[in-house]
Amino acid sequence: MKFKHYAKHLAIGIGALLWLTSCGSDKYYTPAQVNDLRAPAYPLITIDPYTSAWSMADNLYDLPVKHWTGHDFPMLGIIKVDGECYRFMGNEKAVMKQVVNTADKAPWKGNYTFEKPASEWMNPDFNDSAWKKGTGAFGTPAKTVKTDWPGTDIWVRRTIEIEPELLTKDLILEYSHDDNLELYINGKEVVNTGNACAMKQMKPLTGELKALLKPGKNIIAAHCKNPVGGAYLDFGIWEKPEFTPVFPMAAKQVSANVMPTQTYYAFECGGVLLDVIFTSPLLMDDLDLLSRPVNYITYQVKSVDGKSHDVAVYFDATPQWAQDRIYQPVTSSMEPDEKLFVLKTGTKEQDVLGQKGDDVRIDWGYFYLSGEKKQNRTAQIGRAAVVQEAFVKNSALDNSADETLTGDISEEMEVLAISDNLQKVGEKPVCGYIMVGYDDRYSIQYFGENLLPYWNRKGDKTIMGELSSAAQDYTPVMDKCAAFDKDLMKRASEVGGEKYADLCALVYRQAISAHKLVEDKKGELLFLSKENFSNGSIGTVDISYPSIPLFLVYNTDLAKGLMNHIFYYSESGKWNKPFAAHDVGTYPMANGQTYGGDMPVEESGNMLIMTTAVTLIDGNTDYAEKHWDVLTTWANYLLENGLDPENQLCTDDFAGHFAHNVNLSVKAIVGISGYAKMADLMGKKEISEKYMTAAKEMARKWEEMANDGDHYRLTFDKPNTWSQKYNMVWDKLFETGLFPEYIYKKELAYYLSKQNKYGLPLDNRRDYTKSDWILWTATMAEEADTFNALVDPVWLYANETTSRVPISDWHETILGTQHGFQARSVVGGYYMPILKEKMLKK
Incomplete structure (x- = not known):
């Protein structure tokens, strides 16, 4: 419609x-x-x-x-x-009435194994006596999880009782899975999600599916695979009464x-x-x-x-x-x-x-x-x-x-x-x-202290x-909102055209409301994100990084609020590694990192880049000076480890660990140059020259190592690969000139040859993409035709996707469907073109 x-x-x-x-x-x-x-x-x-x-x-x-x-x-x-x-x-x-309970109503019993069983494991007469006995739901720690599932695969068998009269009713199967799920009723497959994650899915049991159930004992069997991040498996059955x-x-x-x-x-x-x-x-x-x-x-x-x-x-x-x-x-x-x-x-x-x-x-x-x-x-x-x-x-x-x-x-x-x-x-x-x-009375627990919401910060x-x-x-x-909307739509249309303005309107409230605003006991503003349908982390640096363009455009105090907790975490000694933390907990408990792995180059580069952007927009170095010691530690880490990153995660962690990440190297180089710019503005000329010289030399080596003819590689060691180099956009915004214009032109021309109906894939490995990164990539274009060619498919995805959720930033570029994530703040990154216009106009 x-x-x-x-x-x-x-x-x-x-x-x-x-x-x-x-x-x-x-x-x-x-x-x-x-x-x-x-x-x-x-x-x-x-x-x-x-x-x-x-x-x-x-x-x-x-x-x-x-x-x-x-x-x-x-x-x-x-x-x-x-x-x-x-x-x-x-x-x-x-x-509706739940007749086979899920774990959010009450725990349930089942047998499970982490070892691949025989091929007939889903059949009613399969002997699962050697399996472990556990209580559902199964997954990584959460309120309804009763049995820890620490690995990749789990197989679960659950015996349920069905009263004869229930088979005359309308029944609905509910299932939650993170990630890939196969589910069977009495040996017959009824759900196969493929590579997907979803919660509280409802599947009517009608016709042949309902006929799989019988009075008395039945077996529901499930296999769930979780390649990375949080894990979860739960299922039950509802009765839908006449209405x-x-x-x-x-x-x-x-x-x-x-x-x-x-x-x-x-x-x-x-x-x-x-x-x-x-x-x-x-x-x-x-x-x-x-x-x-x-x-x-x-x-x-x-x-x-x-x-x-x-x-x-x-x-x-x-x-x-x-x-x-x-x-x-x-x-x-x-x-x-x-x-x-x-x-x-x-x-x-x-x-x-x-x-x-x-x-x-x-x-x-x-x-x-x-x-x-x-x-x-x-x-x-x-x-x-x-x-x-x-x-x-x-x-x-x-x-x-x-x-x-x-x-x-x-x-x-x-x-x-x-x-x-x-x-x-x-x-x-x-x-x-x-x-x-x-x-909400109290909003966030911050390193052991319960914080009131910002509107009631003084109680x-x-x-x-x-x-x-x-x-x-x-x-x-109402008048202010109407006036703001009019101004923003005009501004976005002038920067990127009407379709771009449509996208800005769509994501504005989503980007802001995926955060909670509070103050700590010292009066520091904390603008804490929640990783919606990602892993639930709070204050994640690589969520703040793609989100920050919106807040840099409208209020750098909120941009600082995206970083203050990470600075405190390091400066207090609670985080003592020589690189920035990933997060400060699981929403709404901000008591220290809970994510299972570090992202050393990613998060250090993010913090340096975001701080540089705040400094340049504010026109003073107050914020950078306040945190100069830890910024120096992170800059030195990138100097030593950033040019050719070791095997590690980056913000696109769903793709898994890999080494020699060319785009991650760009982030390190730009982060170092940002540190140099801040040093220069602080009058630290020797430090500025040292780090800017290093950044430029790293950029020169980067070109040699990444060059693959008509484009630049995904990893330094693999020819015939490619990826979006969205991190490079900051080189333009900071006007550091690390990467010559011909690099941008060559990359953008190559991207246009790789586009699908619903957008530019993230890299050569899969057809999925991240729409926030596409907007960053488009911002690197100097020609309106190239910009529109990259942005219009994102508009088309939003307009035509059958995944009816608050827009997912991770989608399939051929099918136009959600791959994962929804309602996340990272769509604040759609404002990167407006941020470019703001910063280069100053």
């Missing part, structure tokens, strides 16, 4: 595409410009790595609203027009338009036009606003058939927004406030900072749904069926919270709901908004105060 965003809007009389017009006493917002990109997933609520909700379908009503991990974060939006209810957001689902939706009729979506801080939808239904705008005020010039844990959902309604219509709107959300697992008991309440409805929910346990890992959601703190108390606006907390039927019958709720709720939503869902009876709506727009908020604020401030600030914040 291909939207021409807002074209139909224009045709039915919404007026010119202005971002601000009149809406009664309020304001009526429309997008800054048309974004023709069909997003892989549409950002809705983007506060931080935990409170992050997306629409993973073309239409907002096609699927439930989801967390970036793919778990349901249910939120319904209903508009009632002249007595008819139309669903414009979310999708109603039956509350009749309350709101079967959907509105007609006519447009969806992603701007940097806002997502705009438009719907037709019953003679009215409904606009819904999701706003995340992630404005980097105001860190208190950026970190305020409140987003807006705006609704705007007008008649388009010349008639007046009775209109009411309704929103509800479930406690799943505050749960990791649906089985966790919750408590919900309506908080007293004179001006706002404040609906609150959270787990009863409140195990603050009690878990860490990748595919997890927050289960401490509280979720809030809030709106101003105005005439004809009502709210209610109760069982979904009761609350929804009240709106259907009365266009209103009863302003109560059901005190009989048990807290167990795994059997009967409860909702927090707000409705607004707009009554008669004509051609003059009627507008309103609600707010979504989350108070003197409350979420009630933030909701109140957000309500008071609604109009000015």
Whole structure:
């Protein structure tokens, strides 16, 4: 489905595409410009790595609203027009019952082996008595992992009991795997993922698949292979009961338009036009606003058939927004406030900072749904069926919270709901908004100390105060977001064209909200990333490195926040190696590196390059001087080890260890030159000359060693290989002249001969790529045609991929599908062309 965003809007009389017009006493917002990109997933609520909700379908009503991990974060939006209810957001689902439990509900028993078994290992009558006995899930340490799986392969056999009556029900197989999975039921293969990693996959067991099950004992057998990184294996079966939706009729979506801080939808239904705008005020010039844990959902309604219509709107959300697992008991309440409805929910346990890992959601703190108390606006907390039927019958709720709720939503869902009876709506727009908020209480554990979120860094604020401030600030914040979006889209279009601007809009909120902003006890800003669907690391240097262009463009304090924890780790003596650490833990526990291997040249080069960029943009050496001793240690390490790196990982660690990495050598050389530039700006002329001379000599040797005729190699020792030399872009931005222009021209010409439909592969070994690196590679081009030739396939991938997730930066260039990763901050690297324009204009 291909939207021409807002074209139909224009045709039915919404007026010119202005971002601000009149809406009664309020304001009526429309997008800054048309974004023709069909997003892989549409950002809705983007506060931080935990409170992050997306629409993973073309239409907002096609699927439930989801967390970036793919778990349901249910939120319904209903508009009632002249007595008819139309669903414009979310999708109603039956509350399913787990009949063969996965580990997130309860541990399960199975037999397993790490040694390759006989070929009939998956059959029901196979003798597995020699296998070890263990408890699922299996994997690297995580909350639900009960049996450690330290190697590459694991084989698991699990006996399950199936009651006869279950075979008359709709059954769904759930499986989670990191990485490659083969799964069998009673000896027959039902899942074969190939080279992939995914969590909570749901496969209906119908027809022949369901016939594989029999009353009594059954065997589910699985083989999972994990070549690198974290490992995980879990599976179970659900029963899907019969279900009749309350709101079967959907509105007609006519447009969806992603701007940097806002997502705009438009719907037709019953003679009215409904606009819904999701706003995340992630404005980097105001860190208190950026970190305020409140987003807006705006609704705007007008008649388009010349008639007046009775209109009411309704929103509800479930406690799943505050749960990791649906089985966790919750408590919900309506908080007293004179001006706002404040609906609150959270787990009863409140195990603050009690878990860490990748595919997890927050289960401490509280979720809030809030709106101003105005005439004809009502709210209610109760069982979904009761609350929804009240709106259907009365266009209103009863302003109560059901005190009989048990807290167990795994059997009967409860909702927090707000409705607004707009009554008669004509051609003059009627507008309103609600707010979504989350108070995580404590956000990060930093070397043993629990840190408050930045918005409450002094401990003197409350979420009630933030909701109140957000309500008071609604109009000015919306105005600021609209103005920012307009400016950014114009800037991106001028730098790289409309398709490039589309990509910048798509990734803006994703890049920022994959971080958490806090301060340490000394007042140092920490802007800590989470490696989403990578391994869950926190504050990873080779995540900060590709992400940093966005933050260098808009606020170098945030760029420093990407590095401060790594400097502290070394300078405190907690990390005593002569190169930079990889990370400081597993999100949200930042107590020291947990990644299994070091990346000595990679991370040292990253830190030197990022510090140089901050120094050049700030126009002073304050930051570099503060950390000069450790920067010197890293620069000396690169001098000794950087030209021809030994066997080690680089940021593209999914490709595994390899030696003589030509692109990694570029990083070392540029890092050394950056150190020299900073020394020069500090007046350390002898040091500057020494290191710049060394960098230039290394670059000369690099060309000799890497030259492969019409291009440069992947590794120094292997002819007829190639790779993207994306690290070379900093030589242009730093204006160090290490690599002559003919090197860039030769490489770029070669890349154009290696492109596939959905992009330039990372190197000659595989067809997959990293889209952030493609944008860096494109930035090295001086000609617009070459730039567009490299960027346009990335736009096409985003527009056509069938992997409907917050855009994956690691994708297949022939199939256009996700290879791994999603919702990661590294897409901040898409802003490298704008960073180049900024730095070279100075």
